[in-house]
Amino acid sequence: MTWNWTLPDWPEFRYDATLIEGLEQQFLLSSGEILGAVRHIGASDQDQLRIDLLSDEAMKTSAIEGEVLDRQSVQSSLRRHFGLTADNITAKPREQGVAEMMVDVYSTYATPLTHEALFRWHGMLLSHDRRLDRVGAYRQHEDAMQIVSGRVDRPVVHFQAPPSAQVAAEMERFVHWFNNTGPDGAGGMTPLTRAALGHLYFESIHPFEDGNGRLGRALAEKSLAQNIGQPSLIALAFTIEKTRKAYYDQLERAQKTLDVTPWVVWFSETVLAAQQVTLDRVRFFIAKARFYDRHRAQLNDRQAKVVERMFREGPEGFSGGLSADKYLSITGTSRATATRDLQQLVEQGAMTRTGELRYTRYWLKLDG
Structure with a gap:
């Protein structure tokens, strides 16, 4: 050769x-x-x-x-x-x-x-x-x-x-x-x-x-x-x-x-x-800065902890999105509180929701 x-x-x-x-x-x-x-x-x-x-x-x-x-x-x-x-x-x-x-x-x-x-x-x-x-x-x-x-x-x-x-x-x-x-x-x-x-x-x-x-x-x-x-x-x-x-x-x-x-x-x-x-x-990172400019004051401690954890995953985020069970695992809160927190995040425009029932997933709403 x-x-x-x-x-x-x-x-x-x-x-x-x-x-x-x-x-x-x-x-x-x-x-x-x-x-x-x-x-x-x-x-x-x-x-x-x-x-x-x-x-x-x-x-x-x-x-x-x-x-x-x-x-x-x-x-x-x-x-x-x-x-x-x-x-x-x-x-x-x-x-x-x-x-x-x-x-x-x-x-x-x-x-x-x-x-x-x-x-x-x-x-x-x-x-x-x-x-x-x-x-x-x-x-x-x-x-x-x-x-x-x-x-x-x-x-x-x-x-x-x-x-x-x-x-x-x-x-x-x-x-x-x-x-x-x-x-x-x-x-x-x-x-x-x-x-x-x-x-x-x-x-x-x-x-x-x-x-x-x-x-x-x-x-x-x-x-x-x-x-x-x-x-x-x-x-x-x-x-x-x-x-x-x-x-x-x-x-x-x-x-x-x-x-x-x-x-x-x-x-x-x-x-x-x-x-x-x-x-x-x-x-x-630019989108992350803009996200916090809009929503930081609206987040409670539990929500802030979850959002920070999601940003740590990078642009790809959690594989398959954030589930209610993952929210519970990160925050240690009750299921009723987790449901209320997640609904609040969607209503504030901080997250979007896809799927239904046990297939429901949440995603950070980032603007370019």
Whole structure:
């Protein structure tokens, strides 16, 4: 099998820039739209938006690799790292590590990429993993670094990375490429193209024993942030996780050639979809502020507790809506009081009601 790094022109990727021009323009327009929308959110909600988006990214970049994290633990760790009021939840090592990495990527977006930064992120991400021989350093093992699936006796090799002996030189060239193609570099690239090629380039070297996917997506976030000139809150991993199979299929195909137009187009479209996720989240926070402007004074303590709990679920809200039983569970009140509270919320225009009898469900009434 021929891999991209074995080809004579490696790493000179080829792509049709004319097919990406419109996507690049849309990226810049959407970036401006997100920035404009965020300005309509209060400071505390901006903090919560940042925590929500970064925790989603931490959760989903791990989920892509089949790792399930505890959301509360991730958010608690993020709040502490940002110097915000934190709860008493003790962050688990895995969650604390990925949260620490996300904060570092976010906070140091503008600095040039270095080997030391990559080692630092790898250490944050995997210092808890006792299976690895090297944490915070490039791999050195003699065995082939392969991406495989299938049965142990009949493995399917999806990709084989360069031998460990080549990694140091490959990464020296990659770090130079990353910095040179940035907005301040001599070979500056447009945002989507640079992020797409950078992610593919890094994944093709696969320089660490583990964690390459998570670090590669973090690099794409850093790349995009540098090009828009501020920390990125683009829900990239969140969006990739929803199309995980397509992501791996596209990556596998791109790692067999240097003609990578399909990959750049796919990745660019995914970033645009991720921007819309972020924009929807920002609009949700704006709608939340307007909701409280209209209804805060009308809510009793029980209603306020339930509304706050529903907002905590995010734009999707409770799966299947709020039932009377959920209201009872949250407030601990009587069924008669719950019925009266819910009816009041509907009459005030704070909620809408769907269904009948035991299928009755309640939804926050949010205006865009």
